[in-house]
Amino acid sequence: MEENFNPELLDAAAELSAENPEKSYQIAFTGNGITLFKISIVNLILTIVTLGLYYPWAKATSLSYLYSKSTLEMEPFAFSGTGKEMFVGFIRAFLILIGIVCIYTYISYSGYPFPAFLFYITALGFIIPFAIHGSLKYRSAKSSWRGIRFGYTGDRNELLKLCIKGFLYTIFSFGLYAAWFVTNIRQYVLGHLKMGNAEFEFKGDGTDYFVINFKGYFLTIFTLGIYSFWWQKDRFQFFVDNIRLKHHEDKVVFRSNATGGDFFGLIIVNALILFFTLGLGFPWVIIRNLEFGCRHIELNGNINLDQLQQEQGDYSDATGADMGDLLDFGFTF
Amino acid sequence: MSDLYEALFYDGIQSKPHPVYINYSYGNVRVFDYQNNLIAEQVLQQATVSETAGQLYVYLNAQKTSFVVLPPAHPLIKILQAENKVNDSSWFAKLMRQKILLLASIILLLGIGLYCFSIFVLPNIALALITPKQESKIGRQFFDAYMQSKSIDSNATVYLQKFADNMHLTDKYQLHAYVVYDTEVNAFALPGGYIIVNTGILKKMKSYEELAALLGHEVTHINERHSLKSMLGSISASIFLSIISGDASGITAFLVNNAEQLRQLSFSRKLEQQADDASIEIMIKNDINPRGMISLMKRLQEEEAIKVPELLSSHPLTEDRIANAKTKTAAFVNRKFETRKDLEKAWVSMLK
Ligand SMILES: [Zn+2]
Numbered sequence: 133m134e135e136n137f138n139p140e141l142l143d144a145a146a147e148l149s150a151e152n153p154e155k156s157y158q159i160a161f162t163g164n165g166i167t168l169f170k171i172s173i174v175n176l177i178l179t180i181v182t183l184g185l186y187y188p189w190a191k192a193t194s195l196s197y198l199y200s201k202s203t204l205e206m207e208p209f210a211f212s213g214t215g216k217e218m219f220v221g222f223i224r225a226f227l228i229l230i231g232i233v234c235i236y237t238y239i240s241y242s243g244y245p246f247p248a249f250l251f252y253i254t255a256l257g258f259i260i261p262f263a264i265h266g267s268l269k270y271r272s273a274k275s276s277w278r279g280i281r282f283g284y285t286g287d288r289n290e291l292l293k294l295c296i297k298g299f300l301y302t303i304f305s306f307g308l309y310a311a312w313f314v315t316n317i318r319q320y321v322l323g324h325l326k327m328g329n330a331e332f333e334f335k336g337d338g339t340d341y342f343v344i345n346f347k348g349y350f351l352t353i354f355t356l357g358i359y360s361f362w363w364q365k366d367r368f369q370f371f372v373d374n375i376r377l378k379h380h381e382d383k384v385v386f387r388s389n390a391t392g393g394d395f396f397g398l399i400i401v402n403a404l405i406l407f408f409t410l411g412l413g414f415p416w417v418i419i420r421n422l423e424f425g426c427r428h429i430e431l432n433g434n435i436n437l438d439q440l441q442q443e444q445g446d447y448s449d450a451t452g453a454d455m456g457d458l459l460d461f462g463f464t465f
Numbered sequence: 466m467s468d469l470y471e472a473l474f475y476d477g478i479q480s481k482p483h484p485v486y487i488n489y490s491y492g493n494v495r496v497f498d499y500q501n502n503l504i505a506e507q508v509l510q511q512a513t514v515s516e517t518a519g520q521l522y523v524y525l526n527a528q529k530t531s532f533v534v535l536p537p538a539h540p541l542i543k544i545l546q547a548e549n550k551v552n553d554s555s556w557f558a559k560l561m562r563q564k565i566l567l568l569a570s571i572i573l574l575l576g577i578g579l580y581c582f583s584i585f586v587l588p589n590i591a592l593a594l595i596t597p598k599q600e601s602k603i604g605r606q607f608f609d610a611y612m613q614s615k616s617i618d619s620n621a622t623v624y625l626q627k628f629a630d631n632m633h634l635t636d637k638y639q640l641h642a643y644v645v646y647d648t649e650v651n652a653f654a655l656p657g658g659y660i661i662v663n664t665g666i667l668k669k670m671k672s673y674e675e676l677a678a679l680l681g682h683e684v685t686h687i688n689e690r691h692s693l694k695s696m697l698g699s700i701s702a703s704i705f706l707s708i709i710s711g712d713a714s715g716i717t718a719f720l721v722n723n724a725e726q727l728r729q730l731s732f733s734r735k736l737e738q739q740a741d742d743a744s745i746e747i748m749i750k751n752d753i754n755p756r757g758m759i760s761l762m763k764r765l766q767e768e769e770a771i772k773v774p775e776l777l778s779s780h781p782l783t784e785d786r787i788a789n790a791k792t793k794t795a796a797f798v799n800r801k802f803e804t805r806k807d808l809e810k811a812w813v814s815m816l817k
Contacts, residue, residue: 162518170565170568174560178560203518212524212529438479442477
């Protein structure tokens with residue numbers, strides 16, 4: 133890709149960047165509950181009437197809405213994934229999962245329950261990283277800001293290795309390794325996430341995350357659950373404060389200013405909304421969560437956001453993303 | 466032809482916006498640079514229009530990388546939005562134009578419809594597809610599973626089977642009647658022709674008419690496929706519930722779940738009465754005094770006075786059932802019934 137750029141332009145950009153002043157960037161979420169509620173209702177109607185076939189289109193519309201109301205420096209993000217792509221991915225993901233279940237059932241009923249179980253575990257072990265990888269590639273390629281696509285450049289086999297290693301270590305350490313596992317995955321994923329020609333980076337250390345969880349776990353027990361909001365705050369802070377966006381010599385630093393009290397308010401009010409609306413208030417909960425995230429993440433740095441270049445290609449295979457959906461784990465950023 | 470308006474254009478190559486002129490005519494959006502060169506164009510129908518913070522974004526390509534931004538209150542915004550609305554004939558757009566109350570009612574109706582379908586239609590379709598032969602196989606599996614922890618009173622079983630055969634209870638199924646050692650005052654039917662009578666209830670009974678009433682009741686559950694029906698009903702109800710709980714919160718699922726349990730309870734009451742009524746008819750056809758049903762009920766009631774048996778859950782409100790049996794047999798109060806020697810003989814041998 134690099135040779136496509138005018139070297140003069142690159143030099144000029146490098147020169148400019150040295151002079152870029154430090155500034156803070158504004159992020160905001162301006163969606164409203166009523167609109168999201170209406171979108172959800174219409175989606176639900178169409179999903180029921182089509183016996184579920186509409187689901188990928190429903191997902192595309194609600195994602196486009198949420199993206200279009202999320203802004204960086206007053207400009208919205210855009211989601212360009214389509215129902216059709218996700219539908220095709222959905223069918224593929226579904227067939228793969230059905231295939232695995234069929235093979236499992238066949239081996240199991242032929243009188244080999246243990247090999248069947250091993251096959252099942254191994255297949256899932258391969259599929260989960262595949263789904264994470266596919267989700268990241270699809271979601272990021274379909275996300276853009278000011279026309280500049282995000283992109284995920286990670287390698288599937290590398291991620292698979294990380295997952296297998298992390299999985300085995302976590303088992304043999306009776307779960308203690310989980311903190312390092314999660315941090316390593318995060319580091320790998322964010323380390324391969326790009327916004328045009330700017331690169332993300334995650335500087336978090338597994339030991340720090342372990343300490344946060346160790347402290348959080350015991351204090352939550354000792355305070356009969358009250359500390360959980362502060363634990364939540366620490367985890368959020370760990371994930372946010374360690375993110376950097378780098379562009380040549382410049383960078384943007386992410387910082388969380390959320391307090392335990394803020395989390396307390398968010399979670400309690402969300403629970404009350406869901407309780408008193410019998411769950412119908414879920415769009416307001418989504419809106420509140422996104423608003424909360426935007427309000428409590430500060431971006432400071434000296435990247436000139438006018439200088440981003442389109443570098444990441446399009447990627448329209450939604451199989452992995454839909455696999456993640458079917459297996460019911462969300463991987464969003 | 467049409468006017469040129471100032472706007473910002475993003476080209477999908479770099480993030481810096483270009484100041485441009487935009488023109489909209491005959492359904493086409495055209496973008497010109499300040500030297501009046503055409504740099505991009507798209508049919509509005511192919512473009513995606515969305516509004517954020519008062520600004521209108523007209524995405525010219527499917528990837529949304531190339532687009533024009535119109536600042537708030539730009540003269541073109543209203544025109545483009547209106548044209549875009551007219552153009553968008555998708556069901557989503559059509560529904561989005563409706564009032565929220567109407568949409569909520571549609572959801573409610575669909576929900577009720579889906580519920581009714583999965584509770585009333587789906588089980589009946591399955592019921593029609595399952596042949597009595599397959600039903601017997603299902604029943605056999607339940608029977609084998611149940612028998613693993615029970616032992617059969619083989620002497621009593623021989624005579625119970627004889628008793629049942631002499632009553633000609635069913636044409637559709639091969640009837641298998643068993644007496645099982647169990648002190649609980651209970652009897653039940655499994656799909657496909659299996660009747661299980663506990664020694665506990667057998668010892669409580671005082672006449673063969675009571676046993677005839679019991680068998681008539683249980684065989685009706687089999688002939689009318691009651692247990693298969695409720696099995697299929699609870700399977701499709703659980704499918705419905707899993708769909709619901711996938712989209713709604715726990716509370717909605719909880720409410721639906723409780724409603725479902727209430728429905729099943731009233732369903733089972735209806736079936737019990739149906740079985741009682743059919744049993745009375747069977748007894749009359751067999752020349753057996755149908756008031757045996759009333760005495761059978763009274764045995765159950767005596768037992769209830771001692772402890773609340775498990776039977777209560779599946780045979781609720783014995784008081785009501787006695788009243789019902791009295792009404793249904795009122796016409797036979799003064800009628801004489803000959804003793805059925807064959808049944809009486811089997812009954813006496815059973816108790817040895
Ligand atoms: Zn019954």
